[in-house]
Amino acid sequence: MAAFPLLLLLCSLLLAASTAADQCHDDDHAALVAIDTALGSPYHFASWTPDSACCDWYDVDCDAESGRVIGLRVFQDTNMSGAIPDAIANLTFLQTLTLHHLPAISGAIPDSLAALSNLSQLTISHTGVSGPVPSFLGMLTALTVLDLSYNSLTGAIPASLADLPNLSSINLRRNHLSGTIPSLLLSKSPDQAYLWLSSNNLSGAIPAEFAAVDFAHIDLSRNALTGDAACLLGAGKSSLQHVDVSRNALRFDLSGMEFPENATYIDLSHNGIRGGIPTQVANLTNLQQFNVSFNRLCGEVPAGGNMARFDRYSYLHNKCLCGAPLTACRQRPINYLH
Ligand SMILES: *[C@@H]1O[C@H](CO)[C@@H](O)[C@H](O)[C@H]1NC(C)=O
Ligand SMILES: *[C@@H]1O[C@H](CO)[C@@H](O)[C@H](O)[C@H]1NC(C)=O
Ligand SMILES: *[C@@H]1O[C@H](CO)[C@@H](O)[C@H](O)[C@H]1NC(C)=O
Ligand SMILES: *[C@@H]1O[C@H](CO)[C@@H](O)[C@H](O)[C@H]1NC(C)=O
Ligand SMILES: *[C@@H]1O[C@H](CO)[C@@H](O)[C@H](O)[C@H]1NC(C)=O
Ligand SMILES: *[C@@H]1O[C@H](CO)[C@@H](O)[C@H](O)[C@H]1NC(C)=O
Ligand SMILES: *[C@@H]1O[C@H](CO)[C@@H](O)[C@H](O)[C@H]1NC(C)=O
Ligand SMILES: *[C@@H]1O[C@H](CO)[C@@H](O)[C@H](O)[C@H]1NC(C)=O
Numbered sequence: 001m002a003a004f005p006l007l008l009l010l011c012s013l014l015l016a017a018s019t020a021a022d023q024c025h026d027d028d029h030a031a032l033v034a035i036d037t038a039l040g041s042p043y044h045f046a047s048w049t050p051d052s053a054c055c056d057w058y059d060v061d062c063d064a065e066s067g068r069v070i071g072l073r074v075f076q077d078t079n080m081s082g083a084i085p086d087a088i089a090n091l092t093f094l095q096t097l098t099l100h101h102l103p104a105i106s107g108a109i110p111d112s113l114a115a116l117s118n119l120s121q122l123t124i125s126h127t128g129v130s131g132p133v134p135s136f137l138g139m140l141t142a143l144t145v146l147d148l149s150y151n152s153l154t155g156a157i158p159a160s161l162a163d164l165p166n167l168s169s170i171n172l173r174r175n176h177l178s179g180t181i182p183s184l185l186l187s188k189s190p191d192q193a194y195l196w197l198s199s200n201n202l203s204g205a206i207p208a209e210f211a212a213v214d215f216a217h218i219d220l221s222r223n224a225l226t227g228d229a230a231c232l233l234g235a236g237k238s239s240l241q242h243v244d245v246s247r248n249a250l251r252f253d254l255s256g257m258e259f260p261e262n263a264t265y266i267d268l269s270h271n272g273i274r275g276g277i278p279t280q281v282a283n284l285t286n287l288q289q290f291n292v293s294f295n296r297l298c299g300e301v302p303a304g305g306n307m308a309r310f311d312r313y314s315y316l317h318n319k320c321l322c323g324a325p326l327t328a329c330r331q332r333p334i335n336y337l338h
Pocket of ligand 5: 178201203
């Protein structure tokens with residue numbers, strides 16, 4: 001007889017306990033409500049209602065122990081519009097912030113985000129955000145990954161990014177950035193470094209200091225960079241797999257240089273590179289993509305090794321390259337030293 005009410009009591013106790021565990025901290029709850037309000041209560045946040053625990057809300061991630069909100073990941077909504085809400089900065093325990101593919105989100109990256117001292121991964125990509133890459137990012141010392149790609153950011157890359165001790169990945173591709181590349185960018189990277197700066201309007205030289213950075217992937221393509229790429233080539237770059245410096249204004253002599261031994265992807269196309277192709281390229285067993293087209297190279301294309309992988313489209317439009325897969329060299333060796 002007494003078993004039934006007891007069971008009910010037990011059930012409601014269990015329900016209360018699980019709700020408490022999923023309920024985020026009051027301050028985080030208030031911040032989330034303020035974010036929702038600032039964005040005009042978009043349909044995207046339809047699950048953000050008082051009758052469900054805020055750790056269960058769509059896009060919200062809580063730390064299991066503390067119940068604090070540590071992640072906010074808002075993806076893929078062409079309707080959501082307005083500026084990035086300052087209220088995000090009130091999620092003081094935030095470690096991951098992702099705003100991705102929200103093309104109607106606009107305005108500048110707000111200064112308030114400087115307060116997020118625990119932020120480790122910041123992604124604001126494929127949005128309508130404009131204004132500068134803020135220099136306050138150099139104060140977010142916990143940052144490991146910064147992705148501000150596919151926005152409309154202008155101005156220079158702040159040198160303060162070089163101060164970040166744990167930052168190993170920077171993606172600023174497809175913005176309207178100008179000026180030079182900060183010389184110490186990623187010089188403190190504790191791990192293999194990843195850098196995407198392609199499709200901007202960056203000028204000046206590739207920093208010589210890059211020679212000391214342990215890059216795994218570097219893409220500087222489609223800018224207005226000048227000088228040489230010697231700091232990315234050369235022996236001892238055994239981590240470097242992907243090098244793309246295509247479509248710049250680099251002018252240097254490639255003869256006698258060495259490619260990174262483990263490279264899988266090398267694109268030097270559309271520059272003003274002269275000299276010959278180093279025969280060592282034939283020794284790169286992992287190389288899948290090789291493009292030196294639209295330069296001023298001359299002499300015989302190296303043979304042997306894996307060179308049969310590359311057709312004439314790797315060598316188009318140079319000064320006087322010859323040999324398979326291009327037409328045979330007339331005499332060997334061609335005198336291109338004048
Ligand atoms: C975007 O707005 C349109 C028109 O108001 C609506 O049909 C659609 O469901 C909305 N999409 C999202 C993801 O909110
Ligand atoms: C952040 O929290 C503080 C203190 O709770 C509050 O006064 C402020 O209005 C909040 N900021 C925003 C933008 O919601
Ligand atoms: C950052 O997180 C740690 C725990 O991981 C916490 O002690 C600290 O208060 C947090 N910082 C801020 C500003 O909330
Ligand atoms: C950098 O990363 C290390 C290892 O993960 C961590 O112990 C350290 O606290 C981090 N530094 C900062 C400033 O967050
Ligand atoms: C790129 O920068 C140069 C100056 O360095 C400027 O003259 C040019 O207008 C810029 N181009 C674009 C597309 O912003
Ligand atoms: C690069 O290649 C060398 C041999 O040339 C090898 O010992 C090394 O493990 C490779 N490094 C990476 C990161 O693949
Ligand atoms: C290519 O590899 C072979 C065999 O390991 C070596 O003898 C030769 O010196 C290498 N060539 C270059 C240009 O590095
Ligand atoms: C190399 O780049 C040129 C110019 O962008 C392109 O036409 C060609 O197809 C590329 N070659 C390969 C092998 O990808």
